[in-house]
Every structure is written in C-alpha cells, then in structure tokens.
Amino acid sequence: MAETAAGICRRCPSRDCGLCRAASSSDPTLLQGMRLGRRTVPTGADLFRQGDACGEAFNIVDGWAFLYELLEDGRRQILQFALPGDLIGFQPGERAFPFGAQALGSVEVCVVPMARLMAAARHHGELALGLACMLSNEGALAYGRLTSVGRKTAQERCASLLLELFTRLRRRAPEAPGETLRIPLTQTHIADALGLTPVHINRTLSLLRQKGVIDYGQGVFHILDPDRLLAIAGTSPAARARARGQSEWLGLH
Amino acid sequence: MAETAAGICRRCPSRDCGLCRAASSSDPTLLQGMRLGRRTVPTGADLFRQGDACGEAFNIVDGWAFLYELLEDGRRQILQFALPGDLIGFQPGERAFPFGAQALGSVEVCVVPMARLMAAARHHGELALGLACMLSNEGALAYGRLTSVGRKTAQERCASLLLELFTRLRRRAPEAPGETLRIPLTQTHIADALGLTPVHINRTLSLLRQKGVIDYGQGVFHILDPDRLLAIAGTSPAARARARGQSEWLGLH
C-alpha cells in the first residue's frame, strides 16, 4: 500500500509492450484505472484452471507461464508459453476458460479485471485493435505449433520450438547475449508442448547436441549452429515472415 | 451493377452473424462503406497464398474454405476450416499472410479491404471488440485442434473433428435435420487437418462406421450414436464449454 498504482506502472518492465503499450498509446490515463494490482504466483501453481469463470486477465510481468489442456485420463497438451509482456486469460466472448494456466517458476503478474478491460476497449477502438493484434499473434503461434505437431518429425519440432522461444525472447531482451537461452522448462514440458513423450524428447535433444547444433544443461540452451537449426526446423518462408510479423504487434497502422 | 451494395447486403445470409453483425450492431451505416464487393472463387483455387500481402479480408458467404500451411517438401497442415459466416484473412499487425486459404468447392465471399476495416474498427470500439471476439474464437478452435493432434489417437481425432464441424454447422443452420452432415471434404483433407495420412483416416473412419457410431458416403456423414461419438472424442468438460462459448461470439457484453 506504500506505493501508488501509477508508481508501480512507471517502473514496470512490461510498460512498453503488449497491453500496456496498447492502452497508453490509446489514452495515457487509461492504464491507471485498469489494473487491480500485482500478484505473485508460486512455482507450479495455477493462475486459473479449465472451467474457471474468466473474470480477470493477467499481464505477465516476470517469469514464465504456460497454457494447457488436460484430457480426462491425464494426457496434457501445452498450448502456449507465456513470456513477460504477454497477456493471458483475455477471452472476450467466453464465460469460462477452455484451458488452464500454470506458473513455471515464480511468476509475477499484473491483474486486469476483464470487465474494466472490455469497458475500456469498447470506448477506445485503438485499445481494442491492440487487443485484436495480440489475439491474432497468439493465433499465429498456435497455427505454427499446429503445423509442427501435425506434420513435423521430432527433430523438426524441437528445432522449431527452440527457435520460436529464442525469437520471442530476443525481441523483448535484445541486449542479452547472442545464442544463449535461459529456459525454465523440463523435458516433460517440451514433450507436452510438442505432442511427444519426455523420453523421446530426451533422445531427440541428445541427437541435436551430438550433431553439434545445440548444447544444453541446467535449463540453459546454446544454439551452436543457428543456420543448421533453421534448416532442421523446416521453417518455411511463410513461417519466417510470421516470426518477423510478431516482432511488432502494434507497429503498423 | 444492377444492384446496390445495400441491396446485396440485405439479402446476404451472413448479415446476422460474424463481421456483419458486429459492424451493424456498432453502427448500422458502417456496413455500406466497408465492402468492396462479392467474389466467386472456383473449386480448389486459392483465396490467398502464404506470403501474399494481406490487403483484404474475406467474409465467407457461401461454401467452405480452409486455411493451410505448406512445408517445403509438400507436407501440408490444414489449420482451420472456414464456414459460411466466418471471416478469414483478418490479420491485424501482419503484412503478409503466414498461411494460404483455398476454396473447397465453389465459394462466394464478400471482400473487405483491410484498410477500411481497420479504420472503421479504430473509431468503433464495439466493432473492434467484435473482431477480437472472432479472433479469440478462432484461437480456441486452434487450441482444440492442437490438443487433438498432439495428444489424441486417430479415432479420437476423427471423432473430435466431426463433432467440431457438426457443432459449428448446426449453429448456423439450426433448421437442418438432426444428425446428418454434408461435408465437402475428401479424406485427404481430413488427414491434413488431423496430422495423419489419408490411408489411416480411411481405416479409422471405417472402424467408426463398423462400430455403428457413424455412417458416411458421398461426402455426407451421419452421426448414428452421438453419445458414443462424444465419448470417443474424449471431449473434456472444458472443451464442451468451449463449444458452447463459440455459439455466440457477440452474445455477451
């Protein structure tokens, strides 16, 4: 309670991207009234679960989260990884979440009540369009993953995922060193994202390491041979265009 | 040229759903200025291709289309089926399409220039929110397919797809008879949507037919045992909620 909302926002790392950028570019005073407050979610805890009423969205300030769907017998599909700056849980037109969201490591989020966000968007077309851009980008990521899981081999899928994460992270942190990537995922997470088993992910990553394309250990990945990784990923020209497109979801208008 | 745009819109089957509903609920005069005109796309032709500049969106008036991504060696993933009333090619924040769209049978579309649509949305929050809802629903469908392809068996995937299509079609045409479904897809399309081979789709559908769950032939599917099909699809409670949610993407506010 010692600090005002405005003060916290001013120092927020997400201030200039995603939702906050959209809101403030639309109307600088918008941001103030929208946020409910910060929340810290511990490792492995759910931000929300499938079936929960969707009353609030979460802007990820620090840490990673993932969206997932569970089948009744326990099979899990990870639908998306949410990185700092991403907004999750914004499902206009839905009453209940069709998927859950879980924290990877400790995650700090900014809570935004859906009602306020929708009200603000209704009166500010620019903000609503920003949200639309964001949803469109999420959709593009989902489509990319779908192509991966539906039509690529294990090696291609692993390479594609690494490149996707690499691209998304570098965008937000251009200052960071070249080809090193700190990823808080277990091989089980990767497996559930790519529609494979942990065992097979292990064999596949080992193979890529053995080939000298990547190296990894303790949650840190090194891309030793970016060109070969790209080639293995089978990244189509179109997918590369998509990767570029993500770079600035509010850049063009 | 004999007929005015307003006249065509008045008799358009998509008038009360999707984009048109969003636009007219926001401002009844909006619709007039937005459309460029009708276009008829012949069977198998592309509405647009991966990499094309995205200058116009298409509101499907009649017929089916599908979005797809190609890998360099020809492998194809079908990302989505677009039914009458769906808007495709609306990719705010993108310059080029990351996927292509192709007509299944002869398709009639209403062409909407992106520039006009974006301009209108910027000034009408309600419209922009409607577009956001639409994108959110598309994303939900993509997530459902991702779970299917990543974590379900061939039988479960086929059942899931049939139910998805069934649900979406019935929503737009509630008057149509019970469990019969006219689907203009070849087994190859189904295979490319589900991440399987045509041969295996054939065996799987045969199995479902042999079990008495469905029957099919000549592009017409009959759902003989809906409950069993639901059970086979492994439709989670959450997915069922999602299916309901789709039903009215502008219904709640």
Added chain:
DNA sequence: CGCGATTTTGAGCACCTTCAATCCGTGTGG
C-alpha cells in the same frame, strides 16, 4: 463408356511409445 480422382484394402516397416533401470544434481535431515 472410359478416364481421373478418391476410397478401400493388404503387407511390411519406422518412428515414437512404453516400461524399466540407472544416473545425476539438489536439497534435507540426521
């Protein structure tokens, strides 16, 4: 009626899964 596209069926193969055991890094308690 005949051609091409699609569906159907068969047989062998491969990628990935399953089951299982071992190794390793970290943290905890004695």
Added chain:
DNA sequence: CCACACGGATTGAAGGTGCTCAAAATCGCG
C-alpha cells in the same frame, strides 16, 4: 558432513500406432 530422498535426465529393449508402398475397387464426370 554424509546419507538419503526426490525430481529430472539418460539410456536400453520391446512393442504398437500410424506410415509407406502398392494394388484393386469405386465414384464422379465428360
């Protein structure tokens, strides 16, 4: 300080779902 426990990574062997190759049957259509 070490024994132990725990989660995750790694490796091996065997099996299965779905793939590939191939051919026949059927459908749609001019």
